[in-house]
Amino acid sequence: GESVGLHLPTLSVQEGDNSIINCAYSNSASDYFIWYKQESGKGPQFIIDIRSNMDKRQGQRVTVLLNKTVKHLSLQIAATQPGDSAVYFCALSWNSGYSTLTFGKGTMLLVSP
Amino acid sequence: GAGVSQSPSNKVTEKGKDVELRCDPISGHTALYWYRQSLGQGLEFLIYFQGNSAPDKSGLPSDRFSAERTGGSVSTLTIQRTQQEDSAVYLCASRAWGVNSPLHFGNGTRLTVT
Numbered sequence: 001g002e003s004v005g006l007h008l009p010t011l012s013v014q015e016g017d018n019s020i021i022n023c024a025y026s027n028s029a030s031d032y033f034i035w036y037k038q039e040s041g042k043g044p045q046f047i048i049d050i051r052s053n054m055d056k057r058q059g060q061r062v063t064v065l066l067n068k069t070v071k072h073l074s075l076q077i078a079a080t081q082p083g084d085s086a087v088y089f090c091a092l093s094w095n096s097g098y099s100t101l102t103f104g105k106g107t108m109l110l111v112s113p
Numbered sequence: 114g115a116g117v118s119q120s121p122s123n124k125v126t127e128k129g130k131d132v133e134l135r136c137d138p139i140s141g142h143t144a145l146y147w148y149r150q151s152l153g154q155g156l157e158f159l160i161y162f163q164g165n166s167a168p169d170k171s172g173l174p175s176d177r178f179s180a181e182r183t184g185g186s187v188s189t190l191t192i193q194r195t196q197q198e199d200s201a202v203y204l205c206a207s208r209a210w211g212v213n214s215p216l217h218f219g220n221g222t223r224l225t226v227t
Contacts, residue, residue: 008153032213034215034216036218041220042220042221043117043204043206043218043219043220043221044156044204044218045218046215046216046217049213049215051213089155089156091156091216100146100158100161100169100172101146101158101216102158103148103155103156104155105154105155106155
């Protein structure tokens with residue numbers, strides 16, 4: 001979802017738990033979706049992407065799910081570690097990725113040991 | 114270097130002064146983007162360069178903002194007559210040619226206008 005103002009949605013989990021971060025979008029023409037991780041003082045770091053002709057894609061400890069019917073994207077992180085603590089952004093584009101990338105407001109993930 | 118490089122990493126300037134922010138994209142990347150990130154916010158698109166095409170300037174917030182990309186590589190974002198509301202982190206990203214290729218970001222320039 002989206003947030004307004006300075007307070008990011010926050011997800012707090014215990015080390016070893018699975019984390020799910022959600023993102024809703026409105027542009028049905030979107031055809032390329034990316035998840036980024038941003039640690040304090042750094043630029044966003046690419047995690048995983050998915051095209052609109054897929055509904056699931058897996059990486060190392062991460063899975064992205066895409067539900068085009070309800071315009072919903074999620075990032076699942078397995079066995080969350082303290083190093084996963086960061087702000088996570090979903091981003092989307094259209095025209096096979098050639099349009100500019102539009103970012104969501106972000107979700108802060110806090111992992112306690 | 115292997116990644117996108119931005120300089121300076123931090124810039125403090127007085128209101129009314131001009132500033133220039135530099136971005137060195139990943140070698141061979143044809144597309145270059147500038148975004149702005151205010152405290153606790155998402156990323157706001159500013160401008161996009163793709164090869165030799167005319168840049169997409171639709172995100173520039175005012176005519177005080179401009180950017181150029183020389184030789185298809187290095188880019189400079191210029192803010193004239195800076196205002197306090199310009200304070201933010203300015204992020205540069207580059208992307209390789211080809212469909213569905215992700216943006217790779219630098220670590221940004223933190224601009225503080227006093």
